[in-house]
Amino acid sequence: MEFAYTVKRSRKRKKLTITVERDKSVVVHAPFELPDDRIGEILESKKAWVFEKLTHSQKYSDLPHPPGKELVNGESALYLGKLYRIELVEQLEEICFSNRFLIPSSQQHQRKTVLKNWYIAKAKEKLLPKAVGHAKELGVNFNHIKIVDNRYRWGSCTPRNNVNLNWRLIKAPMFTVDYVIVHELAHLLEANHTANFWSIVRTHTPKMEKARSWLKENGQILEEDI
Structure with missing residues (x-):
């Protein structure tokens, strides 16, 4: 084979499935008793599909207030598909949500x-x-x-x-x-x-x-x- 893969076997599994994760790792979920050479044959037959998944380029859109940087006023976070601004609040003990994230200042870090x-x-x-x-x-x-x-x-x-x-x-x-x-x-x-x-x-x-x-x-x- 021309790509690395990990085989995970299970006695409960009846059919072989192949998963290409977003980190480009290939995982083969196989029945416990399926021989290694048979797994290799199946992977060979699915080689084109695997390589298509491995070389597929992800496209991501820029968000107006990209999350993941700092927990500060004016930052944004996603919830159910929409961006909501973050507001740090003094004397607040837990997160509240009301068309924006109200976060205790004490938890900023x-x-x-x-x-x-x-x-x-x-x-x-x-x-x-x-x-x-x-x-x-x-x-x-x-x-x-x-x-x-x-x-x-x-x-x-x-x-x-x-x-x-x-x-x-x-x-x-x-x-x-x-x-x-x-x-x-x-x-x-x-x-x-x-x-x-x-x-x-x-x-x-x-x-x-x-x-x-x-x-x-x-x-x-x-x-x-x-």
């Missing part, structure tokens, strides 16, 4: 954790019920669903039918959140990215292409702490 914790709490509050609703619409059942901290994947569905959602999704518009959730739940019906898989996702998320474009344009911003 905790940039990497103060908003992250708030985002995670909001992700649990808003994303988890969304997943339950979409699962009912799709007619699927998952074992567990949780919010995770994963910089290079927006979501995942494990061989044990567990669904993971990246807390950073709470920064994205709800139509993008819906797309990612349905994408992962659709894997409970179709393990691979077949034509039938995409038909399921498109049927349940009419704004699928808009959501994918949004992630392509703004994915790098979501990866920032604020």
Whole structure:
């Protein structure tokens, strides 16, 4: 093979899938008993697809108030697809949100954790019920669903039918959140990215292409702490 890859085996998995992460790492999820030479053959047959993903250039749009620099007055942070200004407030004990982020001045130097914790709490509050609703619409059942901290994947569905959602999704518009959730739940019906898989996702998320474009344009911003 002409590219490096990591193989992750599972006794629960029945089919092989290939994932090219945004950090350009290639991960092969394979059934436990699948021989190495068979994995190599499958990767060889998918070489063109893998290289297309590896060489794909991401495009990101400049934001009027790019986040991720300092936690100061006038800075901005994303929430559900919109930018809101940050305002530091004296004698405030916790973050408040009212068309802007009101942040205690005492937490100004905790940039990497103060908003992250708030985002995670909001992700649990808003994303988890969304997943339950979409699962009912799709007619699927998952074992567990949780919010995770994963910089290079927006979501995942494990061989044990567990669904993971990246807390950073709470920064994205709800139509993008819906797309990612349905994408992962659709894997409970179709393990691979077949034509039938995409038909399921498109049927349940009419704004699928808009959501994918949004992630392509703004994915790098979501990866920032604020």
